[in-house]
């Protein structure tokens with residue numbers, strides 16, 4: 001035996017095994033009689049898959065550039081229900097747009113508040129409750145496809161540990177003119193959350209859903225969420241996710257979009273919080289005439305790492321997809337964009353575009369981009385590209401020539417870089433809410 | 449009170465562009481600078497406005513006695529100097545209104561917020577003078593603007609910032625006659641005993657609408673001749689060749 005004392009080497013797979021057991025236990029303890037059999041089976045299968053799959057390694061193709069050391073879950077525990085002052089605080093702090101069609105507030109995946117009075121004819125309810133009433137509808141959309149972007153182990157973890165979430169269903173022909181707002185809170189030391197948002201829009205239906213992810217305090221935590229968007233024929237879904245976890249949270253999120261014939265699906269991610277956040281987005285243009293737009297904006301500072309992996313899949317002719325991911329990097333922040341457009345055989349007349357733009361505001365920041373394109377059909381219009389650049393000197397000068405101080409000029413331009421993404425949502429009220437969040441982050445950073 | 453430039457030498461890279469330029473614009477006066485392409489007119493404007501491409505190697509420039517060459521570009525603006533650029537650049541994502549607000553906010557004392565209502569009133573009033581559509585307030589600065597719209601936007605900034613001295617660099621180029629009249633109207637509305645103008649132009653045409661008190665001719669980095677408004681007419685009719693000869697004779 002060696003006498004030397006060395007740092008204990010923690011095997012990541014052991015960490016994940018132990019963390020998984022802790023996190024899945026809470027869901028496994030739920031009363032199975034209150035849930036549809038398929039769901040109980042699905043969770044059990046997910047548990048098995050989770051245990052079977054290896055923890056990711058940096059060498060894996062889908063984890064290139066990712067700093068896996070930052071995804072430390074050794075201390076993660078299931079979140080406890082919010083009580084007393086915490087519950088009240090979460091509800092009062094759940095402020096988004098004025099007069100939403102519906103507002104749901106969850107704390108560590110448990111319902112704190114539901115205001116669905118104005119949601120006439122639509123379904124907005126906690127997922128576990130919805131499973132009992134709309135089980136069959138949920139079954140056909142629930143985590144129907146894995147993005148295949150490297151996070152399968154965590155995708156399974158989500159399915160197995162899930163005990164909260166929200167189901168939004170818009171029946172055919174109904175257009176909801178005000179957004180549905182979901183506030184999903186995380187609170188408590190090392191607490192974990194498994195936010196789940198399933199949006200199903202029937203034929204010709206229309207809805208906007210805004211998902212706010214926030215931490216009650218500044219403790220470390222773990223979030224592993226899923227969003228599924230299913231647009232029926234001619235339906236329109238706009239989904240906005242504001243990720244504002246505390247700066248000590250590690251977060252993974254899986255988004256999958258299925259765009260039916262002539263449907264329009266827009267998803268936008270605003271990454272402001274978390275120490276480490278990874279999003280795997282998958283969009284399937286499965287219906288002729290469908291249009292899907294994927295947007296993302298990350299403002300990363302300090303040692304934040306924002307990792308976005310995307311896949312745009314076209315398997316029917318005459319479909320359109322457009323992706324714009326932008327990152328603003330300060331300090332030693334890191335971002336990763338890895339995207340693939342895949343045009344399957346027979347998906348002729350596909351229009352698919354992909355752009356990643358990085359604004360480097362520090363020489364120590366690091367933006368990685370891996371754009372990709374695979375075309376197996378004819379008459380296709382595709383493009384992809386990525387740029388990384390600091391602010392334009394002539395633009396800074398122009399602002400300064402009008403008396404604006406250099407630091408203000410830089411901030412104004414950085415904000416301008418961000419607004420471009422937000423404005424694509426085409427909703428001035430929403431634009432105001434989202435840009436205020438970005439501005440607030442900039443302000444906080446300047447004070448620090 | 450004046451904008452006084454004395455023996456100014458400036459270069460970019462290895463190349464000397466201004467070679468001992470001297471000129472003084474007293475408050476209340478409008479001076480025109482005319483000169484052939486490439487003579488250094490825009491360079492003079494940008495040197496005054498603190499553009500980093502240019503290095504001043506000798507000479508002085510003062511605004512009401514204050515050494516502007518010692519100031520940062522933004523300080524010069526707050527000290528009361530304004531340059532309407534020959535080629536205004538586009539700033540995607542920053543709305544015209546936010547841009548102007550930031551410029552006015554920068555002039556407020558520490559901790560004092562700009563009065564937003566008064567700001568919009570003022571901006572709309574100025575835009576009316578310039579016959580600018582209100583939609584320009586929410587559009588990104590100069591993005592997708594036509595040449596003429598960009599020039600109007602420069603004059604809007606001039607009217608909002610109310611500088612002590614304004615340098616207008618070929619504000620007339622790219623404008624049709626109607627737009628030129630509108631822009632001139634904006635500039636003329638700004639003329640006052642407290643404010644001086646240095647109007648750079650290639651054509652005499654602008655000076656029909658903005659009448660100068662003094663006309664200078666800039667050639668090869670120096671002022672080679674100074675006269676009254678009639679000098680502009682003579683240049684229009686005869687070009688610059690006669691001056692080149694005159695300069696050669698006296699040199």
Ligand SMILES: Nc1ncnc2c1ncn2[C@@H]1O[C@H](COP(=O)(O)OP(=O)(O)O)[C@@H](O)[C@H]1O
Pocket residue numbers: 460463465483484485486487488489490491492501
């Ligand atoms: N940034 C620059 N880099 C290199 N050359 C320049 C630059 N700015 C001006 N010049 C040169 O200096 C001369 C004067 O230019 P400019 O001041 O723009 O003239 P004008 O405005 O009178 O037409 C020209 O020959 C031009 O090419």
Ligand SMILES: [Mg+2]
Pocket residue numbers: 489490491534617618
């Ligand atoms: Mg010029």
